[in-house]
Amino acid sequence: xxxxxxxxxxxxxxxxxxxxxxxxxxxxxxxxxxxxxxxxxxxxxxxxxxxxxxxxxxxxxxxxxxxxxxxxxxxxxxxxxxxxxxxxxxxxxxxxxxxxxxxxxxxxxxxxxxxxxxxxxxxxxxxxxxxxxxxxxxxxxxxxxxxxxxxxxxxxxxxxxxxxxxxxxxxxxxxxxxxxxxxxxxxxxxxxxxxxxxxxxxxxxxxx
Amino acid sequence: xxxxxxxxxxxxxxxxxxxxxxxxxxxxxxxxxxxxxxxxxxxxxxxxxxxxxxxxxxxxxxxxxxxxxxxxxxxxxxxxxxxxxxxxxxxxxxxxxxxxxxxxx
Numbered sequence: 550x551x552x553x554x555x556x557x558x559x560x561x562x563x564x565x566x567x568x569x570x571x572x573x574x575x576x577x578x579x580x581x582x583x584x585x586x587x588x589x590x591x592x593x594x595x596x597x598x599x600x601x602x603x604x605x606x607x608x609x610x611x612x613x614x615x616x617x618x619x620x621x622x623x624x625x626x627x628x629x630x631x632x633x634x635x636x637x638x639x640x641x642x643x644x645x646x647x648x649x650x651x652x653x654x655x656x657x658x659x660x661x662x663x664x665x666x667x668x669x670x671x672x673x674x675x676x677x678x679x680x681x682x683x684x685x686x687x688x689x690x691x692x693x694x695x696x697x698x699x700x701x702x703x704x705x706x707x708x709x710x711x712x713x714x715x716x717x718x719x720x721x722x723x724x725x726x727x728x729x730x731x732x733x734x735x736x737x738x739x740x741x742x743x744x745x746x747x748x749x750x751x752x753x754x755x756x757x
Numbered sequence: 758x759x760x761x762x763x764x765x766x767x768x769x770x771x772x773x774x775x776x777x778x779x780x781x782x783x784x785x786x787x788x789x790x791x792x793x794x795x796x797x798x799x800x801x802x803x804x805x806x807x808x809x810x811x812x813x814x815x816x817x818x819x820x821x822x823x824x825x826x827x828x829x830x831x832x833x834x835x836x837x838x839x840x841x842x843x844x845x846x847x848x849x850x851x852x853x854x855x856x857x858x859x860x861x862x
Contacts (some may be wrong), residue, residue: 574835576828576831576832576835579828579831580824580828583824583827583828584824587815587820587823587824587827588814588815588820591813591815591820591823592812592813592814592815595813596812596813604813605819605823608823608827609823609826609827609830612827612831613827613830613831613834616831616834617834666764667764667792667796670792670795670796671795671799672795672798672799673798673799673802677802677806678806686806686810687810687811687812690806690807690810690812691812691813694807694812705807709804709807709808710807710808710810710812712808715772715774730768730769733768734764734765734767734768737767737768737771737800737803737804738764738767738796738800740803740807741796741799741800741803744799744803744806745799748799748802
């Protein structure tokens with residue numbers, strides 16, 4: 550079985566020039582950085598907060614905070630990883646405000662292994678996503694990922710949706726690499742389990 | 758190898774983050790264990806479906822409004838830093854800045 554290709558986050562050299570110019574007060578350079586990453590920040594924010602209005606606020610506040618603190622950006626990590634760290638913190642803060650009754654933390658780590666152990670072993674139909682319209686599929690995927698604990702959801706989104714490396718994800722979330730791997734495995738297995746009911750092979754499926 | 762050992766290595770296996778010897782051992786397990794083969798295959802599909810889903814794409818119209826609001830706030834910040842004696846420019850798009858409450862009289 551082939552490994553999954555990671556699309557990675559290649560950053561051209563020009564980016565450090567943009568960051569340097571923005572640090573010097575060049576708004577046009579910062580605008581270029583906003584255009585480069587606003588879609589990513591919005592996706593991450595919406596995944597974590599599960600709320601459109603909060604996601605819009607997170608995009609604004611994360612970029613503003615990045616702009617205000619460019620002087621503290623050391624350049625040892627990629628600008629995008631640094632920006633993601635700011636955005637994740639903003640998003641978790643919004644989530645805590647919406648759910649004050651629940652402790653929401655990236656350090657949250659459910660202790661039981663059983664939560665991720667496969668219970669139903671069912672093969673899926675070939676191209677299972679094609680059984681649904683685009684709108685139905687989005688609803689299924691949105692509903693399914695929403696059920697994950699925020700700490701698992703965040704790791705899955707950064708690593709598997711946004712394509713950050715394990716090390717970049719660890720740096721962005723200030724977690725150890727083993728902690729990222731542990732959450733990622735459990736997030737992947739839990740999502741797989743939850744998607745079974747939509748994608749498993751039906752009796753009528755004849756394609757091997 | 759037990760199935761639980763295989764599962765522990767599943768993430769590194771799918772990400773191709775392991776040496777060739779460990780990889781061969783896992784593939785040997787996959788050759789005879791149908792359950793692990795199915796779990797591995799469907800977990801890989803899960804990742805691919807989410808990666809290609811375009812869930813939560815930013816609509817262009819909203820994108821334009823957000824960019825304008827961000828830059829307006831950055832400019833405001835820049836002017837406040839450059840000329841601290843002046844009053845800050847309140848020109849922030851209130852229609853999109855949900856965090857700002859309307860000022861009370």
